Amino acid sequence: MRPLPEVPSAAAPADVEQAGAALVEHYPRLVRLGYLVLPPSLGSHRRVLKAHALAQRSLLPGRRGGCAAEGSVPPPRRSAGGVVVDPSYAYVRGRVLRAALEAGRPLRRAQVAPFLPLVWGLRLFPHPGGSDELALEQALSALSAAARAAYVLRGLERLPDAEVRRVLAAAGVADPHAALAEAQDVSAPYALLESAEFDPCSLQARPPDLLRRRQHAKAAMAAVAALLVCGALLGLPGNGWAGNGWGRGTPPVSAYARNAVAEQALDPGALRRVPAAFWRRSPRTDFTSWPTRGDRAGDTRLLRRALTVWAHPDGAVRMSATPRTPVGPPMGAPQLLYAGGVDRATVVLFYDGLRIVRYAEPREAAPAEGVALDFARVDSADMASAGALIAGRTRDRVRYLTAPWVRAVSVRNLLAPGSAPRPLRRTPDGVTAALTSPATARSCRAWDAIELRDGSATRLMTDLGELTPARLTSGPPSAPHDVSGRAERDSWARTACLLPAVRSHGVRSVNSWQYAEQSLPEDNGSARWLCTRAETWRGPGSRVLAQFQAPSAPSVATGGPPGAVAARAEDSPACGMRDPRVLAGVLWKSHGGRWYVLAAGSEQFASLTTSGGVEGRSDSRLLAVPARAGDRARLNGTLTDGSRVGALR
Numbered sequence: 001m002r003p004l005p006e007v008p009s010a011a012a013p014a015d016v017e018q019a020g021a022a023l024v025e026h027y028p029r030l031v032r033l034g035y036l037v038l039p040p041s042l043g044s045h046r047r048v049l050k051a052h053a054l055a056q057r058s059l060l061p062g063r064r065g066g067c068a069a070e071g072s073v074p075p076p077r078r079s080a081g082g083v084v085v086d087p088s089y090a091y092v093r094g095r096v097l098r099a100a101l102e103a104g105r106p107l108r109r110a111q112v113a114p115f116l117p118l119v120w121g122l123r124l125f126p127h128p129g130g131s132d133e134l135a136l137e138q139a140l141s142a143l144s145a146a147a148r149a150a151y152v153l154r155g156l157e158r159l160p161d162a163e164v165r166r167v168l169a170a171a172g173v174a175d176p177h178a179a180l181a182e183a184q185d186v187s188a189p190y191a192l193l194e195s196a197e198f199d200p201c202s203l204q205a206r207p208p209d210l211l212r213r214r215q216h217a218k219a220a221m222a223a224v225a226a227l228l229v230c231g232a233l234l235g236l237p238g239n240g241w242a243g244n245g246w247g248r249g250t251p252p253v254s255a256y257a258r259n260a261v262a263e264q265a266l267d268p269g270a271l272r273r274v275p276a277a278f279w280r281r282s283p284r285t286d287f288t289s290w291p292t293r294g295d296r297a298g299d300t301r302l303l304r305r306a307l308t309v310w311a312h313p314d315g316a317v318r319m320s321a322t323p324r325t326p327v328g329p330p331m332g333a334p335q336l337l338y339a340g341g342v343d344r345a346t347v348v349l350f351y352d353g354l355r356i357v358r359y360a361e362p363r364e365a366a367p368a369e370g371v372a373l374d375f376a377r378v379d380s381a382d383m384a385s386a387g388a389l390i391a392g393r394t395r396d397r398v399r400y401l402t403a404p405w406v407r408a409v410s411v412r413n414l415l416a417p418g419s420a421p422r423p424l425r426r427t428p429d430g431v432t433a434a435l436t437s438p439a440t441a442r443s444c445r446a447w448d449a450i451e452l453r454d455g456s457a458t459r460l461m462t463d464l465g466e467l468t469p470a471r472l473t474s475g476p477p478s479a480p481h482d483v484s485g486r487a488e489r490d491s492w493a494r495t496a497c498l499l500p501a502v503r504s505h506g507v508r509s510v511n512s513w514q515y516a517e518q519s520l521p522e523d524n525g526s527a528r529w530l531c532t533r534a535e536t537w538r539g540p541g542s543r544v545l546a547q548f549q550a551p552s553a554p555s556v557a558t559g560g561p562p563g564a565v566a567a568r569a570e571d572s573p574a575c576g577m578r579d580p581r582v583l584a585g586v587l588w589k590s591h592g593g594r595w596y597v598l599a600a601g602s603e604q605f606a607s608l609t610t611s612g613g614v615e616g617r618s619d620s621r622l623l624a625v626p627a628r629a630g631d632r633a634r635l636n637g638t639l640t641d642g643s644r645v646g647a648l649r
Contacts, residue, residue, distance in 0.1 A: 032199060033156060035051035039103075051200045128197060137197070144179065154180075296339040321375040334352040359371070360374075410424055412449055414492050438463065470508065470534075471509040475511065511535075512547075516622065545565050546568070581605070583600075595626070599618075605639060611633065
């Protein structure tokens with residue numbers, strides 16, 4: 001992609017028609033810029049649609065710095081390098097950049113999310129790249145939005161630093177110097193920004209979970225019918241909105257509070273409190289058997305504040321929720337898990353049968369200042385997934401609250417499988433000492449997970465940026481088990497740095513298993529093929545990565561470099577209980593400098609073929625075909641029952 005001419009200053013407005021022409025001419029580049037600056041946490045499908053929406057809405061009126069109605073294009077000027085610049089393109093680029101930066105912030109009350117473009121019944125993704133592109137994606141996700149913009153302007157637009165700072169300042173960045181300094185931490189080559197991995201105009205489409213979509217359609221029809229019935233009832237005299245005072249400006253609080261169940265939900269005295277030893281005789285070993293703990297569990301005023309904010313949060317409350325988690329008021333009196341001090345905050349943890357809710361207020365300021373409310377789904381939790389919660393989180397450190405059946409907690413660096421775990425202290429209430437959170441780290445030099453030991457097993461959990469840590473397991477989809485032994489820890493040592501791809505995604509567990517081992521051509525050793533699948537609490541939204549782990553130099557402490565991502569998929573049953581098969585391939589270069597297409601399928605495959613740029617066939621589930629640098633091949637496989645399937649994507 002050729003660098004575009006640049007304008008040193010976008011102070012003068014561009015003519016509407018000329019700006020529109022620049023938008024049409026450079027549309028793919030502008031959409032790519034927006035896609036790269038948007039937060040990766042949106043997911044590929046939403047980022048694609050959002051990037052197109054930002055570009056298409058860049059000329060709409062009502063934004064700051066809009067097109068002048070009768071403005072003229074300023075005469076062309078020259079940049080520091082003496083190149084004639086295009087002011088219309090620079091103007092449109094500035095609008096797209098500002099909109100992408102604003103899109104990473106929560107919607108203000110006056111903002112409305114763009115409705116178009118809209119896609120129904122399909123999931124859109126750019127074509128997958130290789131391990132270098134994945135590493136860049138992870139590095140960009142760790143940056144702030146302003147730093148991502150700085151990196152993209154410098155790498156994709158080829159702007160000098162002074163011009164990058166000017167463009168960032170014009171887009172509303174408060175500290176362009178800090179953004180540039182943060183962007184310098186990314187060491188990936190700028191050429192990767194032009195990869196197909198980051199091209200939202202060259203897409204592949206896949207259907208969503210069709211069975212679940214049918215279920216949602218039935219539920220939606222039932223909800224519409226219920227809404228019509230409720231609307232008719234609310235219109236009855238004395239029981240409608242006017243009868244409850246809503247029509248006269250009375251806030252919903254009064255109507256809510258007059259309901260007996262709602263009054264019970266707001267009463268601290270009605271909270272369900274579990275005795276300390278109940279878990280030993282409880283028929284269920286999950287959050288329902290957690291005892292009430294914390295030195296503020298008897299503070300009625302604190303608990304009333306927490307319940308009131310939960311039921312009626314105002315605009316000053318900072319709220320977060322895992323995907324598809326309802327954020328409404330409590331459904332009756334919830335269970336109190338913990339109330340007490342954690343670092344510089346006072347924390348209250350509730351459980352209502354579906355969600356964990358965390359209320360936090362500052363300890364050294366007025367309770368109304370800096371209140372936070374976090375929600376996480378935990379339906380169908382069991383002993384393994386209810387072993388710990390995040391009690392407190394600061395900038396880069398985290399504290400856990402452990403289950404009563406946990407006898408000991410230790411910290412294990414996943415990137416050092418040969419090192420022994422180190423003990424982690426806990427208070428009598430089960431709150432651990434602070435440890436570094438890998439979920440907020442900007443680099444992957446270490447990955448601290450916790451090991452929870454109870455009477456039956458030792459379980460490995462890691463923080464992925466949410467209230468509930470994710471459980472890490474190994475083994476085939478039919479029998480995943482807790483990570484144990486040096487071989488499984490070696491495998492996770494080369495997988496841990498890929499976990500940011502599922503961060504803040506409502507992940508319940510991540511299972512990684514080796515489905516094939518392949519002898520490499522030219523006696524280059526043996527490579528391992530792994531499939532890593534992240535399951536969510538809500539059901540849909542799973543993410544699958546197929547890995548290729550080339551042989552690495554043996555080490556006593558470390559497991560080797562991260563695996564290369566050969567394929568990835570979202571909302572796919574592949575590599576799971578319903579569909580345990582997986583097929584993936586890579587273009588690999590030997591120590592002798594020759595290129596090969598390598599592929600491997602799980603045990604369900606009988607033969608593999610490759611076509612397109614590289615032709616080859618193997619009558620087994622492993623394939624190695626000579627190729628050339630840059631070749632693109634289409635991979636297919638035949639199962640043992642004779643049916644043909646394609647590679648994971």
